[in-house]
Structure formats: C-alpha cells, structure tokens
Amino acid sequence: MWRLYQFPLCPFSRKVRLLLGEKGVAYDLIRESPWEGQDAFLDLNPAGQTPVMVEEEKGVVLIDSQAICEYFEETVEKLPLINGSAAGRAEVRRLTAWADQIFYRDVVAPLLEERMKKRLVHRAPPDGGRLREAMRNANTHMDYMDYLLDHRSWLAGGTMSLADIAVAAQLSVADYLGGIDWAGHEPVKRWYSALKSRPSFRPLLSERMEVIMPPDYYEKPDF
Amino acid sequence: MWRLYQFPLCPFSRKVRLLLGEKGVAYDLIRESPWEGQDAFLDLNPAGQTPVMVEEEKGVVLIDSQAICEYFEETVEKLPLINGSAAGRAEVRRLTAWADQIFYRDVVAPLLEERMKKRLVHRAPPDGGRLREAMRNANTHMDYMDYLLDHRSWLAGGTMSLADIAVAAQLSVADYLGGIDWAGHEPVKRWYSALKSRPSFRPLLSERMEVIMPPDYYEKPDF
Ligand SMILES: N[C@@H](CCC(=O)N[C@@H](CS)C(=O)NCC(=O)O)C(=O)O
Ligand SMILES: N[C@@H](CCC(=O)N[C@@H](CS)C(=O)NCC(=O)O)C(=O)O
Numbered sequence: 363m364w365r366l367y368q369f370p371l372c373p374f375s376r377k378v379r380l381l382l383g384e385k386g387v388a389y390d391l392i393r394e395s396p397w398e399g400q401d402a403f404l405d406l407n408p409a410g411q412t413p414v415m416v417e418e419e420k421g422v423v424l425i426d427s428q429a430i431c432e433y434f435e436e437t438v439e440k441l442p443l444i445n446g447s448a449a450g451r452a453e454v455r456r457l458t459a460w461a462d463q464i465f466y467r468d469v470v471a472p473l474l475e476e477r478m479k480k481r482l483v484h485r486a487p488p489d490g491g492r493l494r495e496a497m498r499n500a501n502t503h504m505d506y507m508d509y510l511l512d513h514r515s516w517l518a519g520g521t522m523s524l525a526d527i528a529v530a531a532q533l534s535v536a537d538y539l540g541g542i543d544w545a546g547h548e549p550v551k552r553w554y555s556a557l558k559s560r561p562s563f564r565p566l567l568s569e570r571m572e573v574i575m576p577p578d579y580y581e582k583p584d585f
Numbered sequence: 586m587w588r589l590y591q592f593p594l595c596p597f598s599r600k601v602r603l604l605l606g607e608k609g610v611a612y613d614l615i616r617e618s619p620w621e622g623q624d625a626f627l628d629l630n631p632a633g634q635t636p637v638m639v640e641e642e643k644g645v646v647l648i649d650s651q652a653i654c655e656y657f658e659e660t661v662e663k664l665p666l667i668n669g670s671a672a673g674r675a676e677v678r679r680l681t682a683w684a685d686q687i688f689y690r691d692v693v694a695p696l697l698e699e700r701m702k703k704r705l706v707h708r709a710p711p712d713g714g715r716l717r718e719a720m721r722n723a724n725t726h727m728d729y730m731d732y733l734l735d736h737r738s739w740l741a742g743g744t745m746s747l748a749d750i751a752v753a754a755q756l757s758v759a760d761y762l763g764g765i766d767w768a769g770h771e772p773v774k775r776w777y778s779a780l781k782s783r784p785s786f787r788p789l790l791s792e793r794m795e796v797i798m799p800p801d802y803y804e805k806p807d808f
C-alpha cells in the first residue's frame with residue numbers, strides 16, 4: 363500500500379491526492395510537519411519537503427509532487443490527466459508549473475506563513491500588509507484564470523487535466539486561509555464549484571488543520 | 586525554426602539548451618531580460634519568465650523549462666534523457682526539481698541577485714553576507730552530490746539524464762558568478778568535467794554577460 367507523507371494544508375500534497383483520487387489509487391496518510399525538520403523525514407527527503415510517497419514492498423520512494431504525478435500518469439492508465447497532443451501536454455505542464463510556482467509564491471506561501479506558521483510555530487500575529495498583498499495577488503491571478511475559462515472549458519483546454527487539479531489544490535488552501543474574495547470571478551467560481559463536487563475533492567475539504575478554521579462556505583460546492 | 590527567448594545567465598534556459606544540444610534540435614537565440622518586464626514579452630508569457638520557445642510556423646509556444654524539456658523528450662526520439670523504469674524516471678524528475686527549485690533558491694537566485702541584478706539594474710554593491718551564505722549553501726549541496734556520485738555514475742543512476750543537465754545548468758551559472766569553491770569535491774568535479782567536454786556545453790561556456798566576467802578557469806574542462 364502507498365503511504366503519503368503530508369499535512370492537511372500542503373497544496374502540493376493536495377495536488378497528489380486529487381490525482382490519486384481521480385485515478386482510483388489507494389493510499390494511507392502519514393502526518394508530517396516539514397517545518398519541524400525531523401531527522402527521520404530528512405533521511406527520507408533531503409529537501410525536507412512534503413509530499414513524499416512510499417511503497418515499502420516495492421522499495422519505491424517518490425519525491426516532488428510533479429515527479430509523483432508523472433509517475434502515476436505513466437503507470438495508471440485510468441483517466442489520463444496530462445493529456446492531448448504534445449503541445450497540449452506542454453500547456454497542461456505550463457499551467458501546472460504556474461500553479462505550483464507562481465500562484466504558490468504570490469498567494470499561498472505568504473498565506474501559509476502569516477496564517478498558519480506564525481500561529482502554530484512562531485506564536486506571532488500575522489503581518490496585515492503581507493496578507494493584503496497576497497489577496498491582491500490572488501485577485502490578479504484569478505483575473506487571468508477568468509480569461510482562460512472564457513475561452514476554454516477547463517484551464518488547459520477542452521478536458522479536465524492536471525492543470526485544473528494543481529490550480530484547485532493551491533486555490534483550496536488559499537480559500538481555507540481566508541485569502542480568496544470570490545466576488546467578480548464568475549468563471550473561476552463555476553469551474554471551482556464543478557471540481558469541488560467531484561468525489562476526489564470531498565475528503566480534502568472535510569479535513570481541518572488544528573486550531574485554524576476555514577470560512578463557513580469553504581466546504582460548500584455552492585458558495 | 587524554433588526560437589528560444591533567454592539571457593546568457595538564465596540557468597533554466599541553459600537546461601533547455603543542453604537538452605536541445607544533446608538531442609540535435611536547431612534553434613535561434615533571442616535575447617530577453619525578464620526583469621525589464623517588456624509588454625511584448627508579458628504577452629508571450631504572463632508569468633514574465635525565461636525560457637520561452639516559439640515555433641511560429643507550427644503556432645506552438647512552450648513555457649517553463651520542464652514543460653519544454655518534456656515536450657522535446659516526447660517528440661524527439663534521439664537520446665532519451667528522462668530514462669529508465671517508471672521509478673527511475675521519477676528519480677530523474679526528483680533531482681531535476683531539486684536543481685530547479687532547491688539549488689536555484691539557495692545558491693543561484695541569491696548569486697544572480699547580488700552579482701548580476703545589483704550590478705546591471707540597481708547599480709548597488711552586493712551584500713557580502715548573502716554571497717557568503719549562497720556559497721555555504723553551494724558547499725552543502727555539493728556534499729550531497731558527492732554522496733550521490735559515490736554510489737552512481739551519473740546523478741540519477743547509471744546513465745546520463747535530464748537530472749545531470751539541470752544540475753549542471755545551475756552549477757555553471759553559480760560558477761560563472763564566482764560562487765563555487767571546488768576544493769574537496771572530487772566526485773562533483775570529475776562529473777562536471779565530463780559534462781563540460783560535451784559539444785552541447787561548449788557554446789554556453791563561451792558566452793559572456795555584458796560587464797560581468799567569469800573566473801579564469803570557468804571554461805576549462807580541466808580546472
Ligand atoms: N516542488 C515541491 C514543493 C513542495 C513544498 O514546497 N512543500 C512545502 C509544504 S507545502 C514544504 O515542505 N516546505 C518546507 C520547506 O521548503 O522547507 C513539490 O511540488 O512537491
Ligand atoms: N519554472 C521556470 C522558472 C524560470 C525562471 O525563474 N526564470 C527567471 C530567469 S533565470 C526569470 O525569468 N525570472 C523573472 C521573474 O521571475 O520575474 C522554468 O523552469 O522555466
């Protein structure tokens with residue numbers, strides 16, 4: 363059985379879990395807080411980051427959400443998620459990288475720092491200026507998503523792909539942390555509502571991270 | 586004909602160029618300085634980053650070095666570089682992400698900021714403390730590479746792969762900027778010397794970035 367080392371608000375672990383859910387791969391969850399820098403975890407992943415996936419019987423350790431997703435895309439035929447022509451697959455990977463790197467850097471990383479780490483680790487109040495900047499960035503990035511969704515049914519084209527999963531994973535963490543203002547983003551709202559209704563998304567939405575509580579509407583597909 | 590938008594010290598563009606060189610794909614270089622935020626470039630890539638590859642006749646625009654490398658890996662059969670079993674390919678992608686994200690974040694990004702951007706853009710002196718920290722990080726990361734190369738011929742296993750290319754691309758930029766102390770890293774030195782001798786590497790090593798000059802030994806395969 364696969365084991366996934368993660369914590370409930372790690373967006374990269376959510377990306378992996380959504381892909382595994384869509385593909386019907388079973389796994390156990392192991393709770394890991396990478397900021398604690400536990401020796402046993404650093405032995406597993408020298409980069410010290412979640413997610414890590416382990417299948418002990420096969421002797422396989424997978425590290426980095428994209429490497430993990432590509433692995434299951436290659437080994438599980440059900441529902442291709444890096445799909446289409448070579449240029450189409452490049453577009454899926456471009457937007458996946460955009461979610462993992464740009465949206466994460468501008469929105470999710472500062473929200474996690476200010477609203478989760480400062481609370482759980484540093485016991486310090488959040489920096490209001492940084493929170494407002496993250497929310498402004500979210501708004502700009504959602505304008506770009508609105509633009510894409512005005513031209514396409516899904517973010518990378520005509521079918522659901524890893525790009526939708528990666529962006530929804532980041533967005534769901536930002537939403538949990540109160541960083542998303544949905545007003546004026548109808549296309550993104552409709553798209554996200556469809557994703558939230560999928561069985562792969564339900565378990566993620568029902569989990570909570572210790573003392574940090576999401577907004578009331580967070581779990582509702584209709585919000 | 587493919588066109589590659591890049592600048593000489595962009596490590597992600599070097600990664601793409603090394604892969605294209607190994608695979609024998611021809612391309613033209615277009616000089617782009619992403620920090621200038623030119624409108625025409627932002628229209629091409631909303632993320633505002635190099636590298637971008639364009640093939641006008643085919644109407645194809647490729648963005649993000651990993652998406653670009655996966656595209657040419659899928660479309661050009663010559664010399665597979667994301668190679669081996671599914672688990673082997675995951676190891677190639679793990680180390681490629683380690684180069685692109687961890688080595689870049691800890692070593693190359695601060696060196697580019699302090700030694701290139703401060704000189705060309707801000708006209709400010711570099712921060713000595715940040716430079717020393719980047720060099721210490723380089724040393725730690727090269728210890729990890731020494732360890733891998735004590736157990737394997739190439740970074741991800743028995744054959745050369747995209748992992749070697751991605752790490753060499755980052756390392757070569759750090760070396761250009763005087764951030765690498767080679768003493769005590771014999772395994773990495775031997776490995777890098779072999780890569781430097783490859784025809785794909787030669788054009789990169791002979792290019793210069795305006796007023797910024799590399800150390801004397803920078804181009805020599807034997808250093
Ligand atoms: N490229 C990695 C990024 C993973 C990542 O940044 N994970 C965060 C948690 S959300 C982490 O472990 N941060 C701790 C650290 O970077 O030291 C992936 O896609 O898996
Ligand atoms: N994930 C991207 C990263 C590219 C990247 O960070 N490029 C740098 C130049 S080395 C850049 O354009 N930075 C400008 C910016 O991020 O605004 C890739 O692999 O292509």
